Amino acid sequence: MAENTEKRARHVAIIMDGNGRWAKRRMLPRAMGHKRGVEALREVVRGCRDLGLECLTLYAFSSENWKREEEEVDDLMNLMRKFIKSDLPEFIANDVKLKIIGDWQGLAPDIVEMLEDALEQTSKGTQTVAVALNYGSQQEITRAATKAAAAGDVTEASIAAHLDTADLPPLDLLIRTSGEVRLSNFLLWQSAYAEMLFVDTLWPDFTVEHLKQALDNFAGRERRFGGR
Numbered sequence: 618m619a620e621n622t623e624k625r626a627r628h629v630a631i632i633m634d635g636n637g638r639w640a641k642r643r644m645l646p647r648a649m650g651h652k653r654g655v656e657a658l659r660e661v662v663r664g665c666r667d668l669g670l671e672c673l674t675l676y677a678f679s680s681e682n683w684k685r686e687e688e689e690v691d692d693l694m695n696l697m698r699k700f701i702k703s704d705l706p707e708f709i710a711n712d713v714k715l716k717i718i719g720d721w722q723g724l725a726p727d728i729v730e731m732l733e734d735a736l737e738q739t740s741k742g743t744q745t746v747a748v749a750l751n752y753g754s755q756q757e758i759t760r761a762a763t764k765a766a767a768a769g770d771v772t773e774a775s776i777a778a779h780l781d782t783a784d785l786p787p788l789d790l791l792i793r794t795s796g797e798v799r800l801s802n803f804l805l806w807q808s809a810y811a812e813m814l815f816v817d818t819l820w821p822d823f824t825v826e827h828l829k830q831a832l833d834n835f836a837g838r839e840r841r842f843g844g845r
């Protein structure tokens with residue numbers, strides 16, 4: 618996988634965690650936490666334009682999130698529908714190219730249709746926002762390895778070329794909010810040499826200022842990619 622040896626991050630990924638705890642602390646329903654989570658997401662996408670990032674990848678719904686109460690899953694799906702409808706024009710106006718990673722064809726047919734339309738309408742964008750939907754990294758690697766095997770070429774390069782992220786820049790920095798320190802089946806292959814940052818801020822409280830601080834932190838790190 619290509620290495621970014623610059624101090625400036627090209628590709629940042631975020632595990633947006635802590636919506637539930639944000640709501641609980643305020644005695645609000647979990648749905649309110651997710652709603653505020655979408656608002657944080659919108660502000661971060663808006664702000665990352667000025668930060669010169671080529672790609673921002675966001676973990677919005679994992680393949681394991683189906684295990685949650687039906688009501689919460691429905692809330693998340695409805696937020697997704699609303700978000701695509703309300704924010705697609707802004708994505709287009711701001712030259713954002715939407716990308717979806719994960720087994721998103723497995724979502725409800727109306728969402729799949731909305732996403733296909735959004736992908737098409739943003740295809741000329743210059744800055745990529747990749748959203749992980751029905752995403753699991755082990756499943757992604759398994760799919761990629763299966764395709765590599767079918768092509769008779771099981772090598773690192775060919776597996777990487779079949780990952781959902783194949784056309785994205787190498788991952789530089791992975792951020793997880795809310796104080797949890799784990800990857801939760803997100804971008805396992807892509808994180809091989811990514812820098813990690815775990816912050817205590819709950820996702821609904823995360824702002825562009827936090828992202829700027831994260832990028833400053835990244836710029837101060839020495840990356841050796843296994844060399845010396």
Ligand code: FPP
Pocket residue numbers: 633634635636637638639651654655658676677678682693696697698700748795820
């Ligand atoms: C983790 O918080 C967050 C999620 C499972 C979903 C993240 C989704 C959003 C920010 C909004 C939906 C996205 C779109 C594209 C509309 P948690 O519920 O696990 O929080 P907790 O650990 O505090 O309970």
